Amino acid sequence: MTISxxxxxxxxxxxxxxxxxxxxxxxGFSGSGPLDVEAFTFANWLxxxxxxxxxxxxxxxxxxxxxHSATIAVCGPAVSLAVNGEPASELATANLSAGDEVxxxxxLAGQRCYLAVQxxxxxxxxxxxxxxxxxxxxxxxxxxxxxxxxxxTIQVVPAAQENISRILPASMLAPYASxxxxxxxxxxxHDMFSSRVRATFYSSAYSVTxxxxxxxxxxxxxxxxxxxxxxxxxxxxxxxxxxxxDGQPIIMLADRQxxxxxxxxxxxxxxxLPRVAQSVPGTTLTFNPVEPENARGTWLLRQARxxxxxxxx
Numbered sequence: 001m002t003i004s005x006x007x008x009x010x011x012x013x014x015x016x017x018x019x020x021x022x023x024x025x026x027x028g029f030s031g032s033g034p035l036d037v038e039a040f041t042f043a044n045w046l047x048x049x050x051x052x053x054x055x056x057x058x059x060x061x062x063x064x065x066x067x068h069s070a071t072i073a074v075c076g077p078a079v080s081l082a083v084n085g086e087p088a089s090e091l092a093t094a095n096l097s098a099g100d101e102v103x104x105x106x107x108l109a110g111q112r113c114y115l116a117v118q119x120x121x122x123x124x125x126x127x128x129x130x131x132x133x134x135x136x137x138x139x140x141x142x143x144x145x146x147x148x149x150x151x152x153t154i155q156v157v158p159a160a161q162e163n164i165s166r167i168l169p170a171s172m173l174a175p176y177a178s179x180x181x182x183x184x185x186x187x188x189x190h191d192m193f194s195s196r197v198r199a200t201f202y203s204s205a206y207s208v209t210x211x212x213x214x215x216x217x218x219x220x221x222x223x224x225x226x227x228x229x230x231x232x233x234x235x236x237x238x239x240x241x242x243x244x245x246d247g248q249p250i251i252m253l254a255d256r257q258x259x260x261x262x263x264x265x266x267x268x269x270x271x272x273l274p275r276v277a278q279s280v281p282g283t284t285l286t287f288n289p290v291e292p293e294n295a296r297g298t299w300l301l302r303q304a305r306x307x308x309x310x311x312x313x
Contacts, residue, residue: 001157002069002122002155002156002157003028003065003066003067003068003069003070003119003155003156003157003158003225004063004065004067004141004153004154004155005064005065005066005070005117005153005154006065006067006151006152006153006154007062007063007064007148007149007151007152007153008062008063008064008101008150008154009061009063009150010058010062010067010110010148010149010150010162011059011060011062011253012049012059012060013058013059013060013147014056014057014058014059014060014062014147014148014155014186015022015024015030015056015057015134015140015147015148016054016057016058016116016123016130016131016132016139016140016141016148016239017033017034017040017054017055017114017131017132017238018033018036018052018053018054018055018129018130019033019034019051019129019131019141020032020033020059020116020129020131020133020254021033021127021128021131021173022129023127023128023129024127024128024129024243025235025258026032026129026258027187028258029133029136029138029258030135030136030255030256030257030258031209031238031253031254031255031258032059032129032131032133032139032255033077033131033222034055034112034114034138035057035099035112035254035277035278036076036112036114036174036254036273036274036277036278037273037274038056038077038115038172038173038174038274038306039075039077039113039174039274040055040075040114041077042091042114042155042168042173042305043073043074043075043076043114043115043116044073044116045114045166045168045310046075046091046092046138046166046168047071047072047073047093047094047116047117047118047164048071048118048159048164048166049116049118049159051221052119053116053120054118054121054123054130054269055114055115055117056096056114056148057112057113057114057117058076058104058106058112058113058114058115059106059109059110059111059112060106060109061103061105061106061180061197062103062104062161063101063102063103063104064101064102064104064115065099065100065101065102065128065239066096066099066100066101066102067095067098067099067153067163067261068098068119068138069095069096069098070096070117070119070156070158071094071095071096071115071117071163071164072093072096072102072119072120073092073093073094073095073115073116073166074090074094074095074104074113074114074115074116075090075091075114075168075173076090076106076112076113076114076115076158076278077108077109077111077113077137077173077174077176077177077278078107078108078133079082079104079105079106079107079113080101080104080107080273081102081104081107082096082102082103082105083096083100083101083102083103084100084101085103087292089167089267091168091169091170091173092134092165092166092167092168093164093167095163095165095197096141096208102115103110108280109280110280111278111280112277112278112280114135114189115235116158116216117154117156118158118161118164119156119157119158119159120156120157120159121154121155121156122154122155122156122157123140123141123251123288123303124143125139126139126143128265129134129179132145132146132147133145133255134146134147134214134255135215135255140190148213159160164257166313170199172195172305172306174274174275174278175275176274176275176278178185178263178275179284180286180290181286182268182269182272182275182276182286182287182288183268183269183271183272183287183288183295183298184241184265184266184268184269184287184288184290185267185268185269185289185290185292185304186265186266186289186290187240187241187264187265187266187267188225189228189231189263189264189265189293190265190266192227192228192264193224193226193243193265194198194209194227194228196223196263197224197226198265200204200222200224200306201222201224201249201265202287202288202289204222204286205221205282205284205285205286206219206220206249206284206285206286206287207219207220207221207282208279208280208281208282210281213255213283214253214254214255214257215250215252215253215254215256215257216242216250216252216253216256217250217251217276217279218248218250219248219249219250219251219285220248221248222248223246223248224243224249224265225243225245225249226243226263228254228263230260231238231262231263232259232261232298233259233261234261235260236252236256236257236259236260236264237252237260237267238252238253238254238256238273239252239253239267239268239269239270239273239276240252240256240264240266240267240268241264241265241266241267241268241287242260242263242264243262243263243264243265245260245262248299249261250267251268252280253277255274266287266289269290269295269298269299270295270299271294271295271298271299283292
């Protein structure tokens with residue numbers, strides 16, 4: 001037996017994502033995966049799903065009709081959930097009846113939330129993942145990298161565990177509204193940038209531009225330059241801050257290309273990536289250099305807090 005749900009309105013952009021094509025960059029595939037890994041993980045936990053189970057990453061307001069009873073959850077910053085027009089908690093499990101229609105809305109255009117549905121999604125895996133990468137024409141319900149459209153139907157095999165009830169405290173979410181500087185680990189190319197240029201970068205504010213997408217966020221602010229015009233292309237980590245010839249940094253994200261030849265001034269600390277990923281055009285970011293050991297310690301504490309919450313709830 002399978003259950004199904006149908007996209008009525010996909011909003012600005014709705015994509016099927018899972019944990020991504022881990023370990024496949026050497027084959028030329030983008031790493032892909034969710035932009036906000038923590039919100040994605042929390043949505044699946046609320047449904048009792050495995051950590052990397054597929055979800056719908058939604059930007060904008062979306063409507064989805066469930067043809068059968070189902071267990072769902074929605075997680076993300078400033079997101080609202082309604083079932084048949086009646087408000088429901090966005091940070092709690094929702095058990096639906098056949099025919100229910102879910103409305104997801106977000107306060108800030110450009111932010112993403114994650115809709116999880118309990119069970120095993122029936123979507124063809126390509127290179128170990130169902131994740132949609134539009135640039136590569138890969139993944140998603142048809143395997144061709146297309147975003148979800150009105151009328152698309154997804155089949156799910158229900159899990160043995162049904163009608164669970166879980167609540168996620170808002171305090172567990174990343175500090176999306178924080179205006180604190182973003183922690184950045186200096187890259188090994190950090191010293192290609194002069195002390196004056198580095199001082200400019202760390203003392204300046206940069207705005208997220210509308211020319212931003214799942215591949216990377218282009219920033220606008222005081223131009224910085226390494227003065228290094230040619231270097232061999234090399235692998236790019238998620239969160240890497242590349243500096244192209246125009247001096248305007250680019251934060252490389254989930255759908256980044258596998259190789260890049262621009263110098264990198266640093267990489268965003270993983271615990272600050274959810275906040276950066278949920279930045280909308282016009283958001284102002286500042287950066288703070290942190291030693292790798294300190295970043296690792298902060299990251300491990302964050303992960304320990306999440307793991308401890310999962311174990312005890």
